[in-house]
Amino acid sequence: MADENTPHVQAKFFTKQSQYSIPDTPYSVPAAVGTSELSSLINQILKGSDDSVDAGIEFDFLLDGEFLRVPLDKHLENRGVSSEDIVEIEFVERQPAPKPEDSLLHDDWVSCLQGCKECILSGSYDNTVRIWTTTGAPLLTIPGHSAPVKCVKWLSGDGGPTCRFISGSHDQTILIWEWHREENSVECVHACRGHAGSVDCIAINEERDKFVSGSWDKMLKLWSAAAVAEGDQEEQLEAPTKKQKISKKVQTRVPVLTLSGHTEGISAAEWLSRSEVCTASWDHTLRLWDMEKATQTSQMQGTKVFLDMSYSLLNRQIVTASADRHLRLWDPRTTDGAIVKCTYTSHNGWVSSVSWSPVNQYLFISGSYDTVMKLWDTRSPKAPLYNMSGHEEKILAVDWSIPSLLLSGAADNHLKVFQYNDEKHGT
């Protein structure tokens, strides 16, 4: 295969994907080999063992849980691993490249978005919330807020005839909406009032009966998401535009709980478990709150302003986006907190938003003010898997709620949809 003189490395390949399993024998590969050569090698081995396997599969290779991105010998040299021993290399099928699918044009900057099954919800700086189908057809434009919408979340989006969603805005209110799919009409059922600043984030718990909201007024508030809750008051909501009269009767909802502790505005919140909420703030801290005891349980100190945060139920880790170029991986289970497990650096501007994959515990996406969305694997801290460009202005929000779609909203009024096929990866 190569010259006799070139240095070789003994490598043993294994995989966790059973369909690609190969015999456990060491192979001697040239030290300067790259991923493409290794990939073809694996393909040859697979072909030899089983003819049914398609030959053209691209693989990625992991050494000690880190992706091979440079030639093998350099990788070993950088990690200080001896090339004399047998190197154990895990191979996984390469993540397929996301394909740009659609671009949904808004009237103004897209500040927030969330997908759910076949619908996409987006909030914009023109004070409206919009509902789109995943194929890009606009379903509804909902005026309701009197100021730019900062956050939207599906409360219940599964195929029923009525879906509910929540939106928070600069006008300091959170509105709970009901969308009748078949009639394609929307109705504001609750107006949650209590914040004294723009509502920047909303997080709904797993049971979907409660949600928390974080605001620029430094408060974290817990609300009931139930259809009927105690303390609801009827209220006449003024329709800001006369064209579209929405529901006449809107119930005002007050917070169940208000937690203070942050010294600056709260930029992101996530439920970690039934009772635990994590918040990220401009005061450089991540705080964990116990919602049942209504106390703050612990605190993780960062060095920069947190702009966004995402929590993965699959690997129980938090990834944060800061007002610098880095993404940071945290583990909330460690007690002493302030340990950043990993830093992902590739962006050139502030990272405005981040979102974990709902199905793959290693993958997450991030959007930055440098107009690029990046797909990351936690095992590859130096380089992202894919860069997704297309926006002309800073990205304000990204979302990966639908496993096959990567969504990004930016200040160029566009919401970009990227198709991502992860079917081969067994869920």
Added chain:
Amino acid sequence: MSSKSRSKRKPDQFDFVDKGANDSDSSESEESVYSGLEEEPDTSEEDQEQSSNQSDNDSSDNDDDEDITLDDKSGLELSTEQRKELSTASDDELNEINDQRYTGNVKSQNRKQRKQITVKTADRPDEYDYDSSDEEDIRNTVGNIPLEWYREYPHIGYDIEGNRLLKPEKGDQLDEFLSKMDNPNYWRTVTNKMTGQNVVLSKEDLGLIQNLQSSKHPDSMAENYQPWIDFFTHEKMIHPVTNHPQHKRSFIPSKWEKLKVGQMVHALKMGWMKPTKAKTEEEEEENFYMLWKEDEESEITRRYRAHLPAPKMPLPSHAESYNPPPEYLLTKEEEEKWQNMEPEERRMNFLPQKYSSLRLVPAYKRFINEHFERCLDLYLCPRKPKIRMNINPEDLIPKLPKPRDLQPFPTAQAIVYRGHSDIVRTISVDPTGQWLVSGSDDGSVRFWEVSTGRCMKSITMETGSLGNMCIRSVAWNPHPDVSLVAIAMGQTVILVNPGLGDKMVTNNTDNVLHSFSPTEEESTGKKVYADWSSIDTSDKRFENGFRLLLQHPKEVSQVTWHGRGDYFASVMPKGDSMSVLIHQLSRRRSQNPFNKSKGMVQCVLFHPVRPFLFVATQRYVRVYNLLKQELSKKLMTNCKWVSSMAVHSGGDNIIIGSYDCRLSWFDLDVSTKPYQTLRHHKRAVRAVNYHKKYPLFASASDDGTVIVCHGMVYNDLLKNPLIVPVKILKGHAISHDLGVLDCVFHPSQPWCSKAQCERRAVCCLLQNKNGFAQQLTDDRPTKLETLVSVGKTIYKCMSSRLSKAAHTLQANDTPASSVNNCWYRQEYGTCLSDNLGSVSHVTAVNNDVYPKNCLIQQATSTKCISDALSEVDKYGCEAKVVDAMKKLGDSPSSADDLKEAYCRASVTAYECVLSVVKYCGVTEGPRTIEGLTQFSVVRTACGAFLPVTTTASPVNIGPIGDLFPKSFFSSSTNNSQVTNVNAALNSGSCQPPRGAVVCVAGSVVLLCVLLL
């Protein structure tokens, strides 16, 4: 054989055994020998031993004298026995000799015996009897001669009687050997050279020899270590050593001393003698002396010691060879050139010449000369060691912490806030840090969301109602419960409620403003400085957020809020006595804190904690106590023109930026002078600011950079603030010579909002570059000022249109000051000359004083001035220029430059001399005299000149009076000055000639025109 038997017989008895005698001689011969040799010492021992020997013959202590005693006692028996043996053994001849000797011996024996008797008779032994030291050995009388002389003879010498001493018979080698083997005393047998006889050394002799060899006392009996007897002990004894009675002197006072003391007492009484003073400490201290002699050496001797060797002569080169290589020989042209040169200028002081052999080389003619010159050099130019300071330049740099350790601070551009269409002049951040407000020259105020760069709101001012569109200053109310932004635009200050942030706050603000009802006393108050008017809710502008308007009499350049948010101050630089107004929001009242103008106010600031107001004029910052209404401090900024000012949140430190590129840090507790001055910027500093929480401050400059510095203020009063520049923020393109105009820190994050802001400013500038020229031709002179301030580039495009503008100015009858201000902003001298034609044209048209001010501003560039002056000359505004020159002379940057500038502009020749004399002492003048005759401008300057000359002492005077027309002198009418000069002239030894004089003071040429 006989000898053998004999030796056997008495080995112990005889220590001294005459070998020869034993062998061959009779006992007589043996005796005779010893009798002669040891006659005297024997005597003492004999009598001692005679008794002992009688009892103990065998004692080994006995001497050879024992033989004699033996002879005496039992000699008969022995001698007979010996004789028998001898007779049998020896031949006849020997017998004869023996006989003779024997008789001799007998005689001596007799004598001995006589002596013995005498010794015995004396009771005390005479010690001299023992001593034989002065006696020579008399057994052989030959004396001290080499005994080799007797080698040939059978005898060895003569005895005292003259008989021959025969050599004892020596045995052969065999005998020698046998005796060595047999004789136990052989080892201690030595030969007496004088007698040739063998002597056996006794035990004492051996001991003596051994003692001598081991360097001991020769006498074995002598004791080396005798006990020490301390006769005169150091201890004090109670008894006298001697028993002598004490002398009388010891207890009777001295009569002589009494006499002497009496004399001295008398002398003291009479005052002839004075008691010596007790030594003071100082005198004792003077006792110190130089330990090292060299210290008090004279300079000369020291120079001898620190000798410096004379520099070595250079070695001769090839050219000096008698047979130089051909390339060293000079050609004819070169030789001629060499000849024509001055001797000092010649590269070498000889001509290379070629000789075929060394013999032909003539004597060197200049030998004596050159040696003399060298000696002169060495003698007249003393050599001195030069001490070179070895200072590592890095040691002089103070140790500063690394910027990396001082994080956080802004490092990179994060967001650009795009939207303005013209330069952004001012920005401000709301107290929560969520919003940013910016004011631009496009007449709009925009509100931005800080985190995203989103423009949330834009208010465009209506030009029709308010006149000027430029937003000069915006300031967000620092109180978190008030939602108001003060905007300065033209002569108006507008208070705007942006409607952003907490709705409750905005509503409350509106309610409070709405519920205001003026009390009567205020409405009938005294003088109204600013006209307050509130915007009605029905007004269209109310929708935009306009709440209150304050109409000012003059243009407002700055607004700033007090920390509580109720008071705010506005600055009108041209307001003279009303340049600073303080407004109270809650009572809608304006006050004028200052009655008198202290100069052009640049900016004002409220102290963050205490009731102080900082007022920055062009060169000073004054701190006023508002409660006591007094000036509490005046800070000297040491800069030419203050542009901006910021107060640390603690209130004890302020920074000041100036148009001459400096940033000065003042510690108010310490001094009124700058604690530190940073000159990092290359162009004018436009804005400075502190961070509220982090120890950071930043300065924005026209060079397009923002420099962020770490400025840590310690609570410890003894510790000086630590100032470290940490970051230069670039990325802002300079356009129209305007760089960064304002910078603001985010209230809670280490972000600097100016970088963003300035980028926006650039974009706007680029867009509107072409717009300026058009606007220049507008008919609004007030607008012109703003436009002019944009900078050099504008000037260039302006120069073609300035004449037109000037006409406009004239037509509008604009106050000249507004145009003056245009020039203040001009900071670049080179363009002035380009424009000056137009300027002077303006001057000519308006007959006003612009060049004066503009020239003052240009004092840094003299070339420009001279160009400008020559240009101005054409337009006949000399007088004004002279005025300008006078002012310029007040701060000459360089005397030569100044002179140059003056001389080139011939119109001001006289002024040149005047200023140069005044300030520098440059010794040039002839050109200026000619100049004097040509220009009537001298007349105007004469009055100013006179007082100057009176201060100098005139030394020499010469007539130049003819140069001046009579009419000129009559115009100088200041009599007091003239008399001063006259007095000065009289005091000096000078004779006033007719007409006029020239005074020469020192080396400085003074031109003085006097009326006599």
